[in-house]
Amino acid sequence: MIIPNKLKIGDTIGVVAPSEPVVGEKIEELQEARRIIEQLGFKVKYSKNLFSNTNGYSSTAKEKAEDINSMFADENINMIWCAKAGSNSNSVFEYLDYDIIKENPKIICGYSDINSLTNIITEKTGLVTFSSTNFKTVATDETDYSLKEVLKRFVDGNLDLGLKEDKDITIQEGIATGELIGGNLSIMKGLTAGNYNVKFTDKILFLEEFALESYPALCSNDLYYMKQNGVFDEIKGLWIGNYEHESGISLEKIISDVLELPNEKYKFPIIKSNYFGHIERKTVIPIGTKAEINTNEERKIKLIENCVK
Secondary structure, three states: OEOOOOOOOOOEEEEEOOOOOOOOHHHHHHHHHHHHHHHOOOEEEEOOOOOOOOOOOOOOHHHHHHHHHHHHHOOOOOEEEEOOOOOOHHHHHHHOOHHHHHHOOOEEEEOOOHHHHHHHHHHHHOEOEEEOOOOOHHHHOOOOHHHHHHHHHHOOOOOOOOOOOOOEEEEEOOEEEEEEEEEEHHHHHHOOOOOOOOOOOOEEEEEEOOOOOOOHHHHHHHHHHHHHOOHHHHOOEEEEOOOOOOOOOOHHHHHHHHHOOOOOOOOOOEEEEOOOOOOOOOOOEEEOOEEEEEOOOOOOEEEOOOOOO
16 A cells, blocks of 8 residues: 655645546636636646647546646646546556656546546555545635645545535444445446456445436446456445435435345345435545444544555
8 A cells, every 4th residue: 555645835746637528617617617726826837738738528538647646746736636527437448657646646636537537547556546526626616625635635644534514424334444445426437347447355345426417227227237246246335425316315215126125145234325426415425444343333424544744
């Protein structure tokens, strides 16, 4: 495990766009996010291809990878923050220089499709990466909850997940310890098998899903694929985040249906929280450090290893 350094006031944050392009009104939103971050005392550097849209639906895989590799190699960059999400950050996998990343560890973060990138970097290098709000979202969120969570984790090194008033709900009782892995459900399905997959053995898996794009039957499809490929035979615990579909069907119900709970085969603890996912309230979840689930406690999950130093 490689732990990145904390972020300090005055440090430089590099912004990259590994997924959909930053075009149209998204440019103005990104500029506003930059203003907010610079007002806090940080410097911001845009990557070379940040505003590229070479393919018409995103920059090319090589352009994206060039930006990520360059940001890791640049000794003046202290943190890499992904601009926004989308659908194809996995395009960079074969073009990333994992040796450069390993030799120049630093914070890299984002959520949704970005968790494809962060999970693979952790898998290939051992670098702790993070599921957090995206850079652009700093300007579009109605509250500063997610920004404060970023500062709490990366500047202060605080290990608290969410705020005291945030609650965890028990779906299935138990106690478990394991490294965190996860993010968006459809993204994690894509990392289950193939040349670029992640190892789920003895992990605590966290999952959320964007209800506007994934209806319940599609979530079921993704979960069955993971089940059929042995994921739920391997994990130590499951942590469910936000999913608010218009049908009212919850992600925890779909998971219970797929796993046929209660089921002697899947006895790991399962909890639900509403402070990560495609919502305003997004805590920062490290990928690659240990957490503990204990359904006997009021706060049912906690980080038990430092994720920045």
